[in-house]
Amino acid sequence: MVKGSAAASGIAVGKAFVLPDWEWDVPENVIDVSDLAFEFEKLHEGIRLSKTEIEAIKNDIADVLGVKESNIFDAHLAILEDPVFMNEVAAIMQRQYKAAEVAVKEVVDKFVNMFDLLDDEYMKERALDIKDVGTRLMKHLLGTMEPSQPPADQPYILVAKELTPSQFAHLDPAQLLGIVTTLGGTTSHTAIMARAMGIPFVFGFDTTVQTGELLIIDGDEGDVLIQPDEPTVEHYLEKKRTWLERRQKLQQIIGLPPITQDGRAVRLGANISTFKDLELALSYGASGVGLFRTEFLYMDRSSLPKEDEQFEVYRQVTEKLGGKSLIIRTLDIGGDKLLDYLPLPEEDNPALGYRAIRILLDRRDLFKTQLKAILRAGVYGDVKILYPMISSVEELRRAGEVLEQAKRELRELGAEFREQVDVGIMIEVPAAAVIADLLAQEVQFFSIGTNDLVQYVLTVDRMNEHIAHLYNPYHPAIIRMLKHTVEAAQRHGIPVGVCGELAGDVNALPIWLGLGVHDLSMSAHSILPVKNRLLESSEAVCRDQFERVLACRTSEEIRAVLGF
Numbered sequence: 001m002v003k004g005s006a007a008a009s010g011i012a013v014g015k016a017f018v019l020p021d022w023e024w025d026v027p028e029n030v031i032d033v034s035d036l037a038f039e040f041e042k043l044h045e046g047i048r049l050s051k052t053e054i055e056a057i058k059n060d061i062a063d064v065l066g067v068k069e070s071n072i073f074d075a076h077l078a079i080l081e082d083p084v085f086m087n088e089v090a091a092i093m094q095r096q097y098k099a100a101e102v103a104v105k106e107v108v109d110k111f112v113n114m115f116d117l118l119d120d121e122y123m124k125e126r127a128l129d130i131k132d133v134g135t136r137l138m139k140h141l142l143g144t145m146e147p148s149q150p151p152a153d154q155p156y157i158l159v160a161k162e163l164t165p166s167q168f169a170h171l172d173p174a175q176l177l178g179i180v181t182t183l184g185g186t187t188s189h190t191a192i193m194a195r196a197m198g199i200p201f202v203f204g205f206d207t208t209v210q211t212g213e214l215l216i217i218d219g220d221e222g223d224v225l226i227q228p229d230e231p232t233v234e235h236y237l238e239k240k241r242t243w244l245e246r247r248q249k250l251q252q253i254i255g256l257p258p259i260t261q262d263g264r265a266v267r268l269g270a271n272i273s274t275f276k277d278l279e280l281a282l283s284y285g286a287s288g289v290g291l292f293r294t295e296f297l298y299m300d301r302s303s304l305p306k307e308d309e310q311f312e313v314y315r316q317v318t319e320k321l322g323g324k325s326l327i328i329r330t331l332d333i334g335g336d337k338l339l340d341y342l343p344l345p346e347e348d349n350p351a352l353g354y355r356a357i358r359i360l361l362d363r364r365d366l367f368k369t370q371l372k373a374i375l376r377a378g379v380y381g382d383v384k385i386l387y388p389m390i391s392s393v394e395e396l397r398r399a400g401e402v403l404e405q406a407k408r409e410l411r412e413l414g415a416e417f418r419e420q421v422d423v424g425i426m427i428e429v430p431a432a433a434v435i436a437d438l439l440a441q442e443v444q445f446f447s448i449g450t451n452d453l454v455q456y457v458l459t460v461d462r463m464n465e466h467i468a469h470l471y472n473p474y475h476p477a478i479i480r481m482l483k484h485t486v487e488a489a490q491r492h493g494i495p496v497g498v499c500g501e502l503a504g505d506v507n508a509l510p511i512w513l514g515l516g517v518h519d520l521s522m523s524a525h526s527i528l529p530v531k532n533r534l535l536e537s538s539e540a541v542c543r544d545q546f547e548r549v550l551a552c553r554t555s556e557e558i559r560a561v562l563g564f
């Protein structure tokens with residue numbers, strides 16, 4: 001058994017599909033002149049096999065999706081037939097006496113870098129094509145034969161070095177049993193998406209697995225088992241059945257109002273990215289949507305969504321909510337969420353860099369388009385706007401100017417929109433938490449984003465598996481930061497909710513009740529477990545418990561007081 005870190009609950013048993021990445025470790029030894037003929041033969045055979053494979057995929061795709069979708073593979077074939085590409089490979093082999101795989105890697109790297117540098121979407125896509133073809137060819141040259149696309153018709157456990165949110169968005173959830181990655185973090189957006197979809201996920205796994213090997217992953221313990229024997233498979237299938245039964249049992253509390261034993265009602269809202277998330281959230285009785293992460297509307301496509309398209313999505317979400325409230329967060333890209341068609345500068349510290357509101361205030365066109373779409377959807381229900389990553393009053397005021405401009409333009413057009421829209425901010429940067437009293441005087445509500453707040457307060461990258469053990473929301477510094485923020489909101493009479501992953505952690509419930517936070521928003525799958533805990537809790541007891549938490553000096557003591 002290999003130990004990783006648990007990122008999304010559940011058990012998966014199935015065959016591995018290893019997602020290849022363009023990182024080939026080929027020794028650069030000079031070959032003997034007498035080996036050149038053999039190397040060329042190897043190269044031509046590799047090209048022949050790659051072409052046969054591509055033709056086969058092309059025909060399969062044409063059968064299923066039509067000829068248009070299969071055309072992409074013509075581009076792949078063209079690369080393998082391109083004289084410029086092939087002449088460069090041949091020249092390196094002949095002049096520098098390098099093996100075929102070394103020459104192919106050099107030429108692919110060169111073209112990929114060249115195209116990547118161009119500020120042109122089309123050329124960037126070509127870089128991806130070249131990498132894809134290069135991967136296929138390299139595998140034949142090196143004698144490893146796994147396919148580079150996951151199977152479309154068989155369930156699999158995805159194994160990858162890293163899986164970005166937009167790569168995730170490409171995968172068919174119907175076949176994806178589970179995910180295992182080397183890099184990642186419990187609050188990485190891929191982990192958040194996996195939890196939202198109920199797909200078990202383990203990261204921090206650094207062992208080689210081959211495509212087709214049987215795997216078991218335990219997303220609660222962070223365990224991965226490779227080629228387990230029959231009794232072990234049976235044991236985990238039994239565990240999976242128990243897990244599903246427990247989940248099933250929780251369905252019985254869907255209809256009950258979310259109140260503590262001593263009568264305190266708590267709103268249990270959902271964090272959503274897609275319509276699917278919304279449907280699941282509503283089926284679990286969510287009180288509304290406390291966080292609509294709109295960045296996923298911008299992903300898995302080739303250009304920015306237009307105002308009307310966004311409006312349509314926001315309107316539909318609003319209507320599906322049938323009067324329940326909807327908090328729409330404006331675009332929060334940067335960090336681990338990137339858009340293929342909106343190149344951002346390479347940064348040494350992306351989490352501390354060009355992200356979220358910083359981009360929006362730079363790209364006012366993009367920001368204003370989104371605000372207009374939200375304002376228009378606001379006519380159809382209880383819609384609120386939430387700004388991500390605010391760190392100063394100035395920043396908030398500048399965002400306010402763009403909002404006013406958006407309203408002015410809608411007014412001039414005579415468009416219908418929500419004039420009196422509530423505006424809130426994420427409290428997820430320590431500076432914002434520290435000046436919460438100042439910010440509270442300028443907005444209608446706060447939403448605490450513990451995912452980023454923990455990363456920034458503890459200076460622990462939420463994406464870095466090497467320091468995942470330091471990512472500790474139960475640190476006294478976090479407790480104090482939360483207390484400071486909530487009290488500032490309460491003093492200034494504005495509502496404060498929590499939408500980070502900690503809101504959906506049953507162990508944290510006494511903290512929220514103790515602090516007087518009655519608005520939690522979480523992944524749909526967490527709603528029933530948190531509600532179950534809420535129904536058994538007493539606010540008065542939680543207040544006492546929280547007083548004791550405040551007196552703790554270490555996280556270990558805090559966990560002991562909270563009983564886990």
Ligand code: PEP
Pocket residue numbers: 291293332428448449450451452453499500501
């Ligand atoms: C947060 O930071 O807690 C949050 C909810 O936002 P995201 O996870 O999308 O960064």
Ligand code: MG
Pocket residue numbers: 428449451452
């Ligand atoms: Mg955040």
